[in-house]
Amino acid sequence: DGGITQSPKYLFRKEGQNVTLSCEQNLNHDAMYWYRQDPGQGLRLIYYSQIVNDFQKGDIAEGYSVSREKKESFPLTVTSAQKNPTAFYLCASSIVAGGTYNEQFFGPGTRLTVL
Amino acid sequence: KQEVTQIPAALSVPEGENLVLNCSFTDSAIYNLQWFRQDPGKGLTSLLLIQSSQREQTSGRLNASLDKSSGRSTLYIAASQPGDSATYLCAVLAGNEKLTFGTGTRLTIIP
Numbered sequence: 001d002g003g004i005t006q007s008p009k010y011l012f013r014k015e016g017q018n019v020t021l022s023c024e025q026n027l028n029h030d031a032m033y034w035y036r037q038d039p040g041q042g043l044r045l046i047y048y049s050q051i052v053n054d055f056q057k058g059d060i061a062e063g064y065s066v067s068r069e070k071k072e073s074f075p076l077t078v079t080s081a082q083k084n085p086t087a088f089y090l091c092a093s094s095i096v097a098g099g100t101y102n103e104q105f106f107g108p109g110t111r112l113t114v115l
Numbered sequence: 116k117q118e119v120t121q122i123p124a125a126l127s128v129p130e131g132e133n134l135v136l137n138c139s140f141t142d143s144a145i146y147n148l149q150w151f152r153q154d155p156g157k158g159l160t161s162l163l164l165i166q167s168s169q170r171e172q173t174s175g176r177l178n179a180s181l182d183k184s185s186g187r188s189t190l191y192i193a194a195s196q197p198g199d200s201a202t203y204l205c206a207v208l209a210g211n212e213k214l215t216f217g218t219g220t221r222l223t224i225i226p
């Protein structure tokens with residue numbers, strides 16, 4: 001089955017810890033994205049990557065880091081510098097970034113809770 | 116800055132009724148508009164993608180329209196079913212390669 005997988009489904013972090021969220025896709029998409037979803041707010045873009053070894057900051061990149069060493073994988077690290085990391089994190093991909101025919105497909109999400 | 120608004124935030128309708136969900140955006144210079152469905156605690160499922168040159172798209176009981184000049188889109192759901200209960204999100208893609216999302220309409224279909 002083609003799709004996007006995220007792991008873990010639930011993640012608990014202690015104060016001061018860095019944690020890494022996994023995102024893998026087998027859709028052969030070039031572009032991948034990370035969003036954060038908070039109650040009552042729209043999804044907000046954290047980082048996105050158009051090609052391997054390249055990524056750009058989104059609207060709320062502070063306290064987060066990413067890497068794109070493989071086309072299929074786009075892990076997100078939530079660092080201790082992120083002051084309010086409790087949220088639902090969603091990974092997405094599209095054939096290309098931007099342009100008329102961009103359609104984004106989403107993974108099942110990871111719920112991160114700070115203890 | 117693009118802003119996307121979805122009103123109402125919540126909607127309840129009896130099973131079998133037809134319904135319309137609304138989405139408005141402030142900047143009409145968009146590439147496309149996408150409608151999503153989200154079930155509680157789950158990821159987003161893409162329902163329909165409308166290109167900026169199109170007026171509408173249909174998939175089964177769903178029909179989405181786009182009026183770029185007025186900055187509006189509607190999602191029409193025919194013959195609603197309890198399984199349609201979910202939050203529906205719209206998002207627009209502008210020239211900066213980023214989707215801007217609305218906050219969604221939470222739809223409840225009453226059996």
